[in-house]
Amino acid sequence: MTESVAVRAVGLGRRFGAQWALRGVDLELARGEVFGLLGPNGAGKTTTVRLLSALIAPTEGRAWIDGLDVIADAEAVRARIGVLTETPGLYERLTAVQNLEFFGRLHALAPAVRRERMERLLRLFDLWDRREGLVGTFSKGMKQKLAIARALLHEPSVLFLDEPTAALDPEAAFVVREAIAALKGQGRTIVLCTHNLDEAERLCDRIGFLRTSLLRLDSPSRLRGLAGKAVLEVQLATPSPADLVARVQARPEVRGVEAAGSILDISVDDLTRDTPDLVRTLAGAGAAILGVRTRTASLEDVYFEVMGARPPTDGGPP
Amino acid sequence: MGLVRTAMVGAVVRREVREIVRNRLLVSSIILPPVLLTAAPIILVALGSKAAPDLPADQVAQLVARHPSWVGLDGRQVVMAYAISQFLATFLILPAYIPLAIASYSIVGEKQTRSLEAVLATPLRTSELLAGKAVAALVPGILASWLAFATLLTLTAVLVAPALLPVITDDAWLAGVLVLGPAVGLISVEAGIIVSSRVNDPRVAQQIGGIVILPILALIVLQGAGGFLVDGPAYLAGAAVLVVIAAGGLRLAVALFGRETILTRWR
Numbered sequence: 001m002t003e004s005v006a007v008r009a010v011g012l013g014r015r016f017g018a019q020w021a022l023r024g025v026d027l028e029l030a031r032g033e034v035f036g037l038l039g040p041n042g043a044g045k046t047t048t049v050r051l052l053s054a055l056i057a058p059t060e061g062r063a064w065i066d067g068l069d070v071i072a073d074a075e076a077v078r079a080r081i082g083v084l085t086e087t088p089g090l091y092e093r094l095t096a097v098q099n100l101e102f103f104g105r106l107h108a109l110a111p112a113v114r115r116e117r118m119e120r121l122l123r124l125f126d127l128w129d130r131r132e133g134l135v136g137t138f139s140k141g142m143k144q145k146l147a148i149a150r151a152l153l154h155e156p157s158v159l160f161l162d163e164p165t166a167a168l169d170p171e172a173a174f175v176v177r178e179a180i181a182a183l184k185g186q187g188r189t190i191v192l193c194t195h196n197l198d199e200a201e202r203l204c205d206r207i208g209f210l211r212t213s214l215l216r217l218d219s220p221s222r223l224r225g226l227a228g229k230a231v232l233e234v235q236l237a238t239p240s241p242a243d244l245v246a247r248v249q250a251r252p253e254v255r256g257v258e259a260a261g262s263i264l265d266i267s268v269d270d271l272t273r274d275t276p277d278l279v280r281t282l283a284g285a286g287a288a289i290l291g292v293r294t295r296t297a298s299l300e301d302v303y304f305e306v307m308g309a310r311p312p313t314d315g316g317p318p
Numbered sequence: 319m320g321l322v323r324t325a326m327v328g329a330v331v332r333r334e335v336r337e338i339v340r341n342r343l344l345v346s347s348i349i350l351p352p353v354l355l356t357a358a359p360i361i362l363v364a365l366g367s368k369a370a371p372d373l374p375a376d377q378v379a380q381l382v383a384r385h386p387s388w389v390g391l392d393g394r395q396v397v398m399a400y401a402i403s404q405f406l407a408t409f410l411i412l413p414a415y416i417p418l419a420i421a422s423y424s425i426v427g428e429k430q431t432r433s434l435e436a437v438l439a440t441p442l443r444t445s446e447l448l449a450g451k452a453v454a455a456l457v458p459g460i461l462a463s464w465l466a467f468a469t470l471l472t473l474t475a476v477l478v479a480p481a482l483l484p485v486i487t488d489d490a491w492l493a494g495v496l497v498l499g500p501a502v503g504l505i506s507v508e509a510g511i512i513v514s515s516r517v518n519d520p521r522v523a524q525q526i527g528g529i530v531i532l533p534i535l536a537l538i539v540l541q542g543a544g545g546f547l548v549d550g551p552a553y554l555a556g557a558a559v560l561v562v563i564a565a566g567g568l569r570l571a572v573a574l575f576g577r578e579t580i581l582t583r584w585r
Contacts, residue, residue: 056578057578076441078440082439083439086432089431089433089435094333094336098336102333151436
């Protein structure tokens with residue numbers, strides 16, 4: 001494994017009783033990559049994180065963090081990772097500082113380093129003024145921020161974040177997203193489990209759709225493009241002539257053309273790559289172009305395409 | 319179970335102690351029993367030293383023959399010596415009850431707040447976590463029983479009945495309080511860990527784990543009803559048996575405290 005690979009899994013699987021929670025996962029994450037793990041509840045996201053965090057052993061396959069085997073070098077793996085669990089899981093009868101201090105000791109941080117990092121993180125997450133407050137008196141968002149600070153305290157090279165902004169107000173969520181971006185800039189690899197598709201799209205370099213196995217894995221833009229909804233919408237001055245439609249249809253990058261009056265919808269794989277050529281083709285064919293805009297599939301479209309049908313709606317609540 | 323690093327165990331103990339002192343219910347259950355169990359024999363001796371019957375000389379001779387530390391006591395003092403000796407068994411309840419209460423709250427509390435997963439995701443070894451929890455639960459129980467014993471000795475020697483001091487410092491008391499008590503505490507911690515891994519309410523864990531106290535209660539009843547007192551060698555033998563049982567219990571506790579078990583089966 002090269003040094004640029006931070007997380008690697010080969011045929012990773014875990015069975016509980018007769019039920020496979022996860023099976024056949026192959027994964028390779030680069031250093032500094034933010035990877036989003038999307039899937040419904042029970043899809044195996046938590047099991048994946050626990051396997052990669054050396055918390056539970058795989059039934060089949062292997063995994064490495066920074067080249068360290070999660071089974072053979074479990075302790076060293078746990079020293080290199082930071083985990084934000086599904087629930088903050090803080091000690092509510094301790095203060096914020098005491099919570100962080102405990103974890104700093106478990107990571108064998110020197111007292112001066114511990115103090116400096118605790119102050120920096122508590123200030124970053126706007127908890128410094130409440131540092132001596134009992135965590136049991138904190139709001140849900142404050143607890144979540146403290147749990148994130150706890151996961152960052154030992155400056156892990158790989159960070160597993162399970163729903164990091166789930167309980168946060170927009171301001172705190174912004175701080176967390178900024179922190180994730182900053183961590184990526186520092187070369188830390190982040191695995192982000194989330195149900196927030198918008199957040200995944202904004203933060204992640206690549207996204208994996210998981211349901212027991214990895215169903216699809218790619219960058220958000222390619223995922224949207226592969227969903228077949230990358231459409232170039234051209235507004236013409238007059239209704240589209242049939243020969244113009246045929247000429248566009250004949251181009252190799254075009255997946256389909258729909259003409260409705262003076263609007264021409266052209267489906268392609270990659271809008272960034274194909275739009276300039278198509279516009280040149282249309283102009284060269286004498287089309288009077290009034291405007292051009294692009295439409296792509298949303299990550300939600302992709303999600304439902306990968307996971308199965310979109311749940312039926314009845315028009316919403318009365 | 320890997321080797322245990324003292325710094326890691328120390329970190330766990332420190333955190334546990336910080337949590338214990340903020341749990342009023344737990345603190346009261348640590349403080350009240352020693353106070354009551356120390357006050358009871360003191361009050362008994364203070365009141366009984368005037369009201370106790372004076373035994374005939376032949377009965378006194380019979381009892382003293384079986385308990386050499388009672389030599390020199392008069393008839394009334396022998397009655398008091400017999401009465402206060404019944405309380406030795408109650409000093410075994412302290413190291414049984416207090417660690418059970420602490421271990422139950424500690425483990426069930428972690429289950430309720432789901433705080434263990436983040437801890438298990440650190441380099442801390444399961445053996446270190448278990449050792450830290452055991453020490454934090456065991457030490458207060460042992461210290462409380464020793465402190466209560468020291469208080470009993472002081473008050474007896476200085477205020478109540480100095481003549482009874484040799485009685486409560488004989489082999490049976492010293493073996494019971496200093497050796498059997500900690501052994502009982504060890505069994506109690508294991509019971510707390512084992513039971514707590516299966517229930518979600520600390521009170522239920524204490525009630526089920528309280529089965530550890532039953533043999534001690536049986537001892538108290540049998541001594542009172544049978545008119546006999548267990549001697550020092552018997553207490554030492556009892557401690558040896560408990561340590562052997564504890565070794566087996568430790569394997570079970572470690573198995574129940576495995577990372578995977580905690581994460582996937584603790585509900």
